[in-house]
Every structure is written in C-alpha cells, then in structure tokens.
Amino acid sequence: MSEILVLVDHAEGPEGVSVKKPTYEMLTLAARLGEPSAVFIGPKDQGSEVAAAVKKYGAGTVYVVDDEDLKGYLVAPKAEALQQVMEKSGQNGGPGAVLITSSAEGKEIAGRLAIKTESGLITDAVDVEAASGGGDSPATTQSVFAGNYTVKAKVTKGTPIITVKPNSTAPVESDGAGTVEEVSVTVSDAAKGAKIYKAEPRQATGRPELTEAAIIVSGGRGTGGKFEPVEDLADALGAAVGASRAAVDSGWKPHSYQIGQTGKTVSPQLYIAAGISGAIQHRAGMQTSKTIVAVNKDQEAPIFELVDFGVVGDLHTVLPALTEEVKQRKQ
Template identity: 40%
Template sequence: MSNVLIVAEQGGGQLRKATLHAISAGRALAARTGGALHVALLGQGVRPLADALAATGAEVHVADAPALEHPLADAWAPVIAEIAKACGAAYVGAAATAQGKDLLPRVAARLGAGMATEVLGFGGDGAAVTFRRPMWAGNVLAEVEIATPVKVFTVRATEFPAAEPGAGKGAVHEVAVQVPAGLRTRHVAFREVKSERPELTEARVVVSGGRGTKGDFKPVEALADALGAAVGASRAAVDAGWVPNDWQVGQTGKVVAPDLYVAAGISGAIQHLAGMKGSKVIVAVNKDPDAPVFQIADYGLVADLFQALPALTEKVKASK
C-alpha cells in the first residue's frame, strides 16, 4: 500500500479549479496503489478551505502560518516534504500549473525522488504503477516508470474530472510549520492582470484568435463578451505582440479544456492543438479548408473570420 499526497492550490480565499482535478487524479492513483489519499493545504488563513477538501474523502493536512501566505517554493517545499514523510506518501503530486511546475521539482529534490511531468493518466497497479505523459508536443505518449522509492508528478488537469464530494468525509490535521530561516526568495508584489472576463484556465467557454486575425482581435473579443467567455490566442499572435502572453493557449502557454472552444483564424499547429484538444466542443473558423484545425474540430466553418464572427456575435446577442 502506497499513500498519495496531492498539494492543493488556493488563492483569494478560494480553491483553484485545477486542485479538484488533481485530487481526482490522486484518487485514481490511490486506487491503483491500494493506498490512502492525502491533501496538503498551505497558506495563511486557509483553514476554512480544509472542509471542502475533506468532503472529497481525502485526509487533509493544513499548514496555516504567516510564513506560508504566499506560494514561495523556497518556503513551501520543505513543509510539503515533511508532510509527505509524516503521512507515508510514496507519491506526491499537484496540478501542472505555474505554481505546481515551480514547486514540485523542489519537493522532489528534498525527497530524493524521480519526477514525471504533465501526466495524462496511469497504468499498472501496486508497486508497478506507470505514468503516461506526452512528448514531442503530444505526438508521442510515453509510459514512464519512476524507479525511486518516492515518486513526484504533476498532472495535466484537463485530463481528469473535477473531484466531487465523496460518501465519507476525510479527517483534517493541523500541521506544525517549521519554515527554514534564511530563505533565498521573498515575496515582493503580485501584480494581477484584472479583467471582467473569466480566467482562461477557469472559463467554460474560450474564444481564441490566431494569425488570421492580422492583429485585429476586436471580432474575437466581441464574440467572447457576448458568450461570457475568456479570450485566448495562438503563439503566433502572442509572438507578433498583438495580444498579452497570458492569453496564449498551447504547449508553451496554457492548457485549457472548456465546454466550448472557438478557434478563429488559427491554422492548428501542433503546439496549439496540444493546449486545447481536450475541449468538449471545438468550433473552427478559417478561410483555408485544409487547415489542420478542422481535423479535430466538431464544427468547422470555412469563412473569413471578419465576416463570420460578427454574424455569430449578433446571433448570440439576439438569442438572449
């Protein structure tokens, strides 16, 4: 039996959506290993969030202290490593977010553990569990085995459903926090990009534009606003300086899986498809009938986006 520890991510007094998906992955892994599912919750003033995590059936370990207010990997890693040792976790995981990618390698180093990133699923059982992860922008799926006693991993949240409240409620434990002195990093400021639109990775609907917009994202943004959607972009649009880089969807951007994804003027390069092909419904608008994006689209429209998107926007507004 090998226990599984998932690191929760929170902000603004709320659990991040990716955390619930990571817990679902942890539950699936625990079913294969025969161990128990544990969750580590760190921060300041986070105790009220523990009950929501415990409702999933996981055993929750809460480290609540001023030194952990901001998610500094330098401060969090030793605490998580100690929680992992205390609960006998042979597997330590988190969502493959910016925070998870920053934090988990440090945890792995402290535990002397091997690590797999962007995990899509698991294979095997017992001590022979393997990790399925993408390589070469998703063109190859590798089945990876980690040989170290403790194994660390990040999961692509879009590949797992959000965890639902379980039949039973897990226990909640308070953790005595011992943050090492002389940390090499400190929190200076957090400059949040504020928008009335939903956050890209949290949105149920995403409308993205690419090279075909020629830098004019007004039709894309208008449709997004009519749908109450987030706005995304291809790497080509970001590299051209047309839109902010936090809009980028793709292998080197943000991975999303909304209920509806509209790709306007996006040809469908492998890098972009890797970041959105998990969407439930994909709609593609492109003048090129041979664009690769049509191969994965549920609905395709061969048309000029500057004509099609305003027409769609009017239809959406008229239906309200």
C-alpha cells in the same frame, strides 16, 4: 489503501480563500489510487473553510500548514513544507503519490520535492490511473513532443510526484471526513534565499483563468487585430480568451494570452480557434483539448487536420452569428 496527497491550489482575496477547480479534479484522480488527502499551505484560520470545500470531493484528512513564515519568498519554502507533510504521512507508511497542479509554480514545487525526497517526477499528466495488479506506481498519460505522441509512464523510484494538467478529468463529488490536522514546519535559511520584494495584483478581466478554463476562444492572425468577435463569443460562453503567437507578436494581445509551445499549455473541454492557421508550436499548447473547433477562411489551413468541427469562413461573420445564437439559446 495508501494515502494520496493533493496540494490544494487556491487563490487568496479580500473575501478569503477560494479553492480552485484543479484541486477537485486531482482529488477525483487520487480516489482512483488510494485514500485522498489534501495539503493546504495558507492562512491557518482558513483551514476549516478549505476542509469544508475539499471534503466534498473525498479528502479524508486535510493537512494545514500555516504560511505565515513562508510568505514573501519564492517556492522553495513550500517544497520544504510539503516534504515535511510527506514525512508526517510516512508515519502511516508514507503517501502512495503526491499530486500537484501543473502550473509554473506547481511544477517547480514538484521538481524541488522530487529532489528532496529522491523520487521520480512526472509533469503535465493528462490522466492518472492505478497500476494494473495494484501495489505499483500509478500509470500516467502524457502528451509529448509537441502533442505528436501520447505516452504512458510511471515512476520507478521513491514516491511518485505527479503534476496534473487542469481539465484532465471531471470532478466527482464523494464525501470525505475532512479531518483537519495542523502541521508545524521548519523552513531552512537556504529556502529563503530568494525573496519577493514587490507584487502587484493582475488586473481582473472577469473571465476564467486561461489554464483552468473549461472553454477557450482564441484568435490569431486572421483577426487582423480586431479581437472583439473573439471576446464577445467568449463572454457569451463564459470562456477565457487566448491568442496565437502571431497575434501576440503583432502586439494585439499580451504574452499572458499566448497559447503554444512558447506560451501556455491548455486542455479545456472546448477550444475554439478563430483565424489561427495551426502551426505546430500552437498545436503543442492546445492539442489535448477534448473538443476542438476551428474557423478559418483557408480550407487548407493545417488546423483543420486536428479539429473535431471545422468552419470555412470569415471569423468576423461566423463568430458574431454564433454569439447571437448562443445568447438566444441562453434566454
């Protein structure tokens, strides 16, 4: 079986490195295709800690790339580092595919990597399966054209480079060896052409990251700017808070909350749309959610064409009642 590389999506903080859930999801998908291996680009002294986390989800080898010389630059150095890890894997026949989280940074790394390796690229996959018959490029599923079509696609040249949307599958634990291999990389001067001169930590909300959350509660024009019912329900469910373009354009929430074609694309297990009419640009950002619930006073709202469950009513009445019920059931 060929080796499948998974780029570890992680966060660094005062307490060290924490591996994000999409990494475990991609390792689960990688196990369908071959032998999962993880690639960690970060502090070298955190390599063993990361290996301990990812081996629980099947990672046989954990390639550790010290990012000391990569810090302070944009993503080009990471793409070069990942290319050199692929070359190391190539000593054993080369990876069967490379899986990367479908974030803004992840997609840029994937694009640069595809060019460097002259390989095909597939972005925003919601599923990855082994090709029928074996020995062929993995088959991916994508939601395209604003969510109106679901397509199957596969790479026809080079090593398949695939970015996978968070929440595409449920992580499945599977014991792996977690053998750590340190990889020394050389980054070209060209890759260091764009340097970060200032960075400020984003203010923590205590809620999950929007693109990774398993549950999202979003508010739209129907909130009238009063997002308290949306936020209270989200907190009761342990969910992230999102917003429609109308709510963002009205100044009720910053652009970082926006879900849609001109905002973020999400695919949670549960999506609750409160006071959102369901314009096509919003649907494009959340249509692949596993279960969709809408609350809207207008029974003719387009959002009801898409939902699994719909409630015709005022969100300022429905959401507080739902929040109270959730709290009681959690007691």
